[in-house]
Amino acid sequence: MTDATIRLTTAQAIIRYLDNQFIEIDGEELRVCGGGFGIFGHGNVTCLGEALYGVQDTLPLYRGQNEQGMGFAAAAYAKQWLRQRFMLCTASAGPGTANLLTSAGLAHANRLPMLMLCGDTFLTRLPDPVLQQMEHFNDPTFGVNDAFKAVSRYWDRITHPAQIIQSLPNALATMLDPADCGPAFIGLPQDVQGWAYDYPEAFFAKKVHKIRRQRPCADEIAAAREVIMNAKRPVIIAGGGVQYSRAVKELTALAETRSIPVVETIAGRANMMADHPLNIGPVGVTGSDSANAVAEKADVIIAVGTRLQDFTTGSWTAFAKDAHIVGVNVGRHDAMKHQSTPVVGDAKVALKDLHQALRGVKYDTSWTEFAQAERAKWDAYVADNVAHGNRPNSYAQAIGVVNDLCDPRDRVVAAAGGLPAEVTANWRTKDIGTVDVEFGFSCMGYEIAGGWGARIAQAQREPERDTIVFTGDGSYLLMNSDIYSSVLTQKKLIILVLDNGGFAVINKLQNNTGNESFNNLIADTPTATHQVGVDFEAHAAAMGANAETVSNPAELGEAFKRAKAADKTSVIVMKVDAYEGWTTEGHTWWEVGTPEVSESEKVRDAHTDWESSRAKQRKGL
Secondary structure, eight states: OOOOEEEEEHHHHHHHHHHTEEEEETTEEEESEEEEEEOOOTTTTTTHHHHHHTTTTTSOEEEOSSHHHHHHHHHHHHHHTTTSSEEEEEEOTTHHHHTTHHHHHHHHHTTOOEEEEEEEOOSSOTTOSOTTOOOOTTOTTOOGGGGGGGGOSEEEEOOSGGGHHHHHHHHHHHHTOTTTOOEEEEEEEHHHHHOEEEEEGGGGSOEEEOOOOOOOOHHHHHHHHHHHHTOSSEEEEEOHHHHHTTOHHHHHHHHHHHTOOEEEOSTTTTSSOTTOTTEEEEOSTTSOHHHHHHHHHOSEEEEESOOOOHHHHTTTTSSOTTOEEEEEESSHHHHTGGGOEEEESOHHHHHHHHHHHTTTOOOOHHHHHHHHHHHHHHHHHHHHHHOOSSSOOOHHHHHHHHHHHSOTTOEEEEOSTTHHHHHHHHOOOOSTTOEEEOOSSOOTTHHHHHHHHHHHHHHHHOTTSOEEEEEEHHHHHHSOTHHHHHHHTTOOOEEEEEEOSBOHHHHHHHHHTTOOOOSSBGGGOTTOOSOOOOOHHHHHHHTTOEEEEESSHHHHHHHHHHHHHOSSOEEEEEEOOSSSOOOOSSOOOOOOOOOSSOSOHHHHHHHHHHHTTGGGOOOOO
């Protein structure tokens, strides 16, 4: 250890530190921070901008069009890299930083690493109140950046240059911790960013990180073994944590050796190939009849790498009330949900230990045969559902066309509205880890921005593959400017804009609960007194993309082939029916609040019908 120091500004020291942090992935050393997304303002341009200028080759900074989109892109980047690498996001003080709140919420809900380096008001307070500062008269320390405490796994405000010596390693440790992974927020007052300090040179020494693999304790493995040994009808729920742990091989081995059916969550949608005989389909509210039939009859549920959110559990009606749950999860909070028998540890290691503990155990083939028969029926339904011909255009048809024509390693991105359910139900996985359906936060606007971030990551390892984005017209209108970002940065996307005239899936929920269509479809918005369609093709073309409009799924297929052959972003627009063509099978009950009292008989009847399924709801913690 040397006592040598180097004098740097706070901003310079942050960037120099990040530039020297590496991670080993498949024997290759890569910078753990892949670069960043930034929009400069007076709160970050003069100091942090100056520091980032000098590392353009090693920490490339992508200029965003909207801070929220930048955060979505960073989240998708982390997903593509299986949470082993992250991007920074830098925004100016005030509204620029506030725009990151939603994307921080998305990263938090999905347990994804993202580093936010955001401007803050002056520590000295000499120029107060400054432009874009929120003043709280009784607490001058309280501001916009404090709002991020609710959506960050790690939060700090730097009030002295020396503080980053502790803060930055803690932020990185949080983002790389499988159990505590999520966004890290560091507030940087404008004056502190430029203050200099004599930092120890050792702080900037190259460091190679490795993801911790926590082994579950023997007692928990033994307890889980007792539960699973006594099962007659076990099922494995495979969540997104299986992929983050890179435990697909171990999960498959456990299932195949014991003949245990596997069902997938939305985040775990590509843990197994569609044609694997033990893949019984997606489970839950946006699931499949096959997976839900198996879940309902299972007596032991081995939940691996899933946080068991309500769409997976059908608001806890998808499973028998007396079914036992074994929660295999690196996070204690998730492993213990609903009085589970917890196995707290890394999925890859835990599945190996369970595999060893259960040696010699195999279940009656009649259970597996039942599951496979249900899957065969579901496959037949999907085949008919995605077929096109003499019927209205639908999401499912568009999904089927793209599924048939895409490369097995192409990545599919969807997020909000009706498309996550339709992709989850109808997409047939061609290769492991190729589906990103963001349904942890179900966030409109993620689709195109997330596609851009995913493509940046994908291009670093599989540049010959495509990133395919499914978005509805509602999400497109909310956030589309990263079409321009993708063109500027030559990160090609194929974007399917499926226009159903508004927020059609919420209109469907509105109608299904007895309500009249109101304020969701453009046609049913009373204040929309001038009905006019959006020319999505012209809009996308104006941002530099190839763009075309098609009339039906057959034309969509030909347009998709042209998009595959193109060397830049392509946007394909097709109208779909707002009422017909929805996937009507495969849904469990989902708890939503319905009016107990209403003047509408339809609403009252719908409330009674909806509440009739509550008796199936599992009561737990």
